[in-house]
Amino acid sequence: MSWRKEQRRAERGYHHGNLKEALLQAALGLIAEKGAAGFTFADAARMAGVSAAAPYRHFRDRDELLSSIAQRGFEQFEARLTAAWDDGRPDTVTAFERVGKAYLAFAREEPAFYNAMFESGLPVDANPALQAASERAFNIIRAAAERLAALAPPGTPRPPAMMMALHIWSMAHGVASLFSRGDAARRKLPMSPDELLEAEVLIYLRGLGFPTDRRPPAKGAEPPPVPPEASSGSGVPPGGTPGGPWGKPK
């Protein structure tokens, strides 16, 4: 018995030295493997080479460990969205789409974080710190939407930025949840989740009256000139782009 345990002890002594971080890392791995539901406090302890009771010196209970991971996830999420947004460079629409892709990329590349953040059933609003972190991440989308809303072509009503942000968020989250992760990702789709979301956002923006057929914009000036076209009030914005946002001949 405890041949391993003795060895571990020999390696690191009675005190671990960095147990909290070790537990977070272990948990992250376990969640990635088996989902937040399957993740076990005891397993994390074992993986860190300590007894099952040790984690309680660093986390009130299993849920607090999960919350810590979710929070860390929101922080990284925010960082990635911020980087993707890049303050709207080179132009607002391009940057906006990059944010959408970053959303999906995060869901795909950090399944453990995403799981803890959105699929673990944590009471988000029970933990103020967690809620704040979540809000900071959302604020990136919100800020981007605000910039986009300000670009509304003259003549078209300017959409409420908050609503736009919520719409975009729901699209990204919907695509990520349904098609971009784990089992559900196996559904046979006519296109990749990235393409699906990109088309969805483009169509949506077009519905708001934004010109979405931007091609390599000449460096420099921000707003692509809006064609001074008179759109018939209730009518359809004259869709440029023959083939639509989807007809990608690859």
Add this chain to the structure above:
Amino acid sequence: MSWRKEQRRAERGYHHGNLKEALLQAALGLIAEKGAAGFTFADAARMAGVSAAAPYRHFRDRDELLSSIAQRGFEQFEARLTAAWDDGRPDTVTAFERVGKAYLAFAREEPAFYNAMFESGLPVDANPALQAASERAFNIIRAAAERLAALAPPGTPRPPAMMMALHIWSMAHGVASLFSRGDAARRKLPMSPDELLEAEVLIYLRGLGFPTDRRPPAKGAEPPPVPPEASSGSGVPPGGTPGGPWGKPK
């Protein structure tokens, strides 16, 4: 001891008579209360008044009970979507939106089913029956999208119906997951989830070139109340903005 137990026995005899159904109902209640993660096989058994081992006569394990519930959920879901679609009456766009609302209504009114179906972490594609049920439900959306796609105004490219269906699904699922259930529903929104989704779908459809301003044009002609104000930053000028799909006078 087991004063209760003896009583139960007296009431129903050694054999329960309808345990399977009783377990399903009990589980449904428990999931609604505490989520699929918190739901316990033992609890369901207790609630049905039988020993902890009894459920194993009817379900291979806890997961199979969960799957049964998810499957039943997909069936009811399909039924509700079918009813909402009503074969496209009175007109395709109206019926289409009704489907969206039915999606949200289901998520709201049947949290236990929705939880089991979409948030329980069940390996959907591991269970063929479950997957089939899920597909049948999705096919309602797909069929509706097909009808809608066929209506594409002449001159505009006809969008792939499958893509539209996936888009709509992701919107509905995104809104339901993020804003229409449990804790997350507490986020202070500028509008209800229903309105949010309706606006989202309408804008999307407009982006595809569909005329979306069908609406009894009678009644109070004008006042476009600035949609529930939320943006603090680049505020919307309180002036004009004749309402788009969002400025609902209602």
Add this chain to the structure above:
DNA sequence: CGGCTCATGTAAAAGCCGTTCACATGAGCT
């Protein structure tokens, strides 16, 4: 250096769950 203290880790135990197994019961058929 010697000793104190307190954060950190351990072992043991209680209580809950899921799951299995041998056994009990009784409903329905012959």
Add this chain to the structure above:
DNA sequence: AGCTCATGTGAACGGCTTTTACATGAGCCG
């Protein structure tokens, strides 16, 4: 009546979470 098989019981195993009393040793103070 007797048989049989589906259905329910109780006990038991192992695992998980969480608490409690105790052990260890790192850092500080004189």
